[in-house]
Amino acid sequence: MSDEYKFVECCTHGKQQATYVCQHIVQTLKDGKPRGFWSAEPEPGDERPDSWCTACEEKFNSLGGEWNDESEAFAGVTLLCGACYDRAKELNRKIS
Template structure:
C-alpha cells in the first residue's frame, strides 16, 4: 500500500480518509472496552487493534499471516476510527 491516504465513503460520515481496525473492535456487542493499541509506524495509514490482537502481534513478532487471520481487519473512516478508539481506550475509560 502506498503512503498516500485513501478515501472511502462512510454511511455515517460521508467521504473521509480510510483507517483500519481489527474486527473485534467492530463486532464487540459488550459495554466494556477491549483496549486500543495504535500502530503508528505509518502516520498516513492509521491502524488500531484490541489487546488480544496486540498479544498475537507480539507472539508472532509482527504482521504475519496468523496475525492477519486473527485480526480480521476492517476498513473504517477516520472519524469512526476515533470513535472506536475512544470507546475502547481502557486507560481513558478507567478515569471516568
C-alpha cells in the same frame, strides 16, 4: 486533510479518511465493550495509523512480534471511516 489519504464513503459520516483496524475494534462500535487500542507507528501527518485491540497485540507478540497469516487472520483487518475510527479509539481506550 491531505490528498494523500484514501477515502471511504461511510453511511453515517459520508466521505472520510479510510483507516484500517482489527475486527474486534469494529465490534466495540456495536457493543461498546472496550478491548484496548494499539497503533502502528504513524506516518508523518497521519493521525489515524492502523490499529488493533489488546487480544491482537497479545497474539502478535506470541507469534514473535511479526504480522503473519495467522495473526492477520486473527485480526481480520477491516476498513473503517476516520470518524468511526475516532469513536472506536475513544471507546476502546476506556479499558482500565
